[in-house]
Amino acid sequence: MKQKDLLAQLEHTNDRLWSFDPDLNCTFTNTNMSEDFYHAFGIRLAPGVCVLQNVPEPLRTFWNERYQRALAGEKFGLVEHFEIEGVPEYVEVSFNPVIEDDMVTGVACSSKDISKTKRAEIQLKQSEANLYAQIENTSDSIWSVNRKYEMVTMNSVFQKEFSQAFRCDLKIKDRIISYLPRSLKTVWRGRYDRALSGERFEVVDKFEYDDKARYVEISYNPVQIEGKIVGVTCFTRDITALKTSELELKKAVDTRDKFFSIIAHDLRGPIANIHQLAQVLKLNESEMKKNNEALEMLANSAGSVHKLLENLLNWALSQQGIIELKQQTLNLGDLINEGIAPYRLSAELKNLTVDVDIEADLSVRADKPTATSIIANLFNNATKYTPEKGNIRISASAHGKAIAVKIEDNGVGMSADKVAAILAEQGVESTPGTQAEKGTGLGLTLCKEFVRLNNGKFALKSTEGNGSCFEFTLEKA
Structure with a gap:
């Protein structure tokens, strides 16, 4: 390849290119590098100009150390950040020793503008940090698994509660199914499989902690990337108070209905007896001595009805809290x-x-x-x-x-x-x-x-x- 063609290609690239000899004097630079050097340090880099010319401290020391590493024969790369107007914010720099007859005769350097990629990476990390802060700043459990049931994410709430429930130390990349007792393996795998097939659903689970029942509502949500389901994200909501109230209400209603059915049955007999005995006594007022047995039955029936009604009234008042x-x-x-x-x-x-x-x-x-x-x-x-x-x-x-x-x-x-x-x-x-x-x-x-x-x-x-x-x-x- 002719030298002018090679120089044309070196000028045609968007990268910054330069090289220097063991004395740190520039031996080659393309226009992009020369212009950046000018914007940064007020002098155009050109053959014969020291590559550290006008470079202030502490940059001068940093870059001298890098150049000396390359002159010692080390090939390496790094990412540098600049806050200089007109110069790329983030660059990826590579240092390549030039070796002739087993001796380093210089160093060829290239610098690639990665500002857009780096900013996107930083934004992604910030978003991840914000998301992590949000999932940690909640009392609910949040976790996700991939198609192999391996842990991808989990907040500390879930990690703690899972540890308490199943006596284990669950970590990222662990297969969650492996830590479950045999009775739950099939149930949990079935739920994950439902979500992995595209179904979004919720279930209510009951757990026992320190002899106390706790109810949680778990939602299973498929995770899609480019139209393909790659995992499941799960969220829990503690509904113990709601569920307890619901169960207490059902129990109270069932108890009320049961008592009313018993009371209705037991009132019928004593009241019928009172009515019939009163009729007997009315028809036989002249033979009161013969009616002692009837009087005793009447007194017992009346007493039973009185006590039943008294208990019923007290129970009703207690249920109403009044x-x-x-x-x-x-x-x-x-x-x-x-x-x-x-x-x-x-x-x-x-x-x-x-x-x-x-x-x-x-x-x-x-x-x-x-x-x-x-x-x-x-x-x-x-x-x-x-x-x-x-x-x-x-x-x-x-x-x-x-x-x-x-x-x-x-x-x-x-x-x-x-x-x-x-x-x-x-x-x-x-x-x-x-x-x-x-x-x-x-x-x-x-x-x-x-x-x-x-x-x-x-x-x-x-x-x-x-x-x-x-x-x-x-x-x-």
């Missing part, structure tokens, strides 16, 4: 005697021994109507399920700032399943008493609710065939 509690100091012995008074006769008719063992000076802080209702319902329950000549014992003991009240009987007791169902408030149906006394199951529900409203705790121990022990606490006065 019971007004008035805390006051109450003598516990007087409170218990008042609570059990309406059912003393029932106990006497069954020849039950009722032992009230309460210290005379023991007092509590409680709302009297609800506290009385607790005692009345538990005592009525004990009389109902204790056979003739059985025993009921009511006692109390102080435990720090609380008074624990126990109502124990040696009645029919309950199975472990029924005890668990009562404590879990699963709407257990009432069973007939030892003399076929009827109930609705509403009394124990009210007791638990009223104990809670009085800031107390409710406990139940029972063995089938060996009686029951109901215990609740009230604040010590």
Whole structure:
């Protein structure tokens, strides 16, 4: 190739080209480099001019070190940043030693303008940094996987929660499926596959943390690049409060419907009995002595209806949150005697021994109507399920700032399943008493609710065939 053709090509490029000898004197430069040198340092670079001419510190030292590395025989490249008007902002510089007879006789340099690419790279990094800051500045879990189920991104929230749930240290590029228990591998893989097929969807998962249920809504979103699905991005939203409220509402509605159906059934019988017995008594007023049995049945039916309606009203008020509690100091012995008074006769008719063992000076802080209702319902329950000549014992003991009240009987007791169902408030149906006394199951529900409203705790121990022990606490006065 002729020299003039070569020079023409060197001038035709957009790159900056120059070379120098071991004394740092320029041996060649194209126009682009000569013009940039002029804009930067006020002198045009040309053969014979020192390549460090007019270059100020600290640039002079930096570039001298680079030139000396190349003159020592090292071939290398670097990216340089300039803030000089008229000169490219970012350039990629290569240093190539010129070797003749195994000796470095000079260095040929080229500089390529990469400003546009570099600025785009910086903007991308800034965008990534902003995105990372956003996904870290949230309480939700965010992560993504590729088609091999390998982790591509994840925020610290997801990493922490995944670690807590599955006892592992998940990292980027790890295959998330590998860390899941066998029972979940198929489920999670199936969800990722749905998203990888192009489907966008949401699911609700339940997790157990420290014996507490947590509900999260997870959205699965396909990631497309140039029309091809390359992965899945997932977002979670904690809906524990919403889900808990939803479940509590459903439970309350189910309980209400169940109670109303029981109440409707149980009211029909006693009211019909009252009506029929009243008719009998009306027709036989002159033979009152023969109607003692009818009178007793009438009294029992009326009492059942009264108690049922009283419990129903109290339960309805508690469900609406409109019971007004008035805390006051109450003598516990007087409170218990008042609570059990309406059912003393029932106990006497069954020849039950009722032992009230309460210290005379023991007092509590409680709302009297609800506290009385607790005692009345538990005592009525004990009389109902204790056979003739059985025993009921009511006692109390102080435990720090609380008074624990126990109502124990040696009645029919309950199975472990029924005890668990009562404590879990699963709407257990009432069973007939030892003399076929009827109930609705509403009394124990009210007791638990009223104990809670009085800031107390409710406990139940029972063995089938060996009686029951109901215990609740009230604040010590």
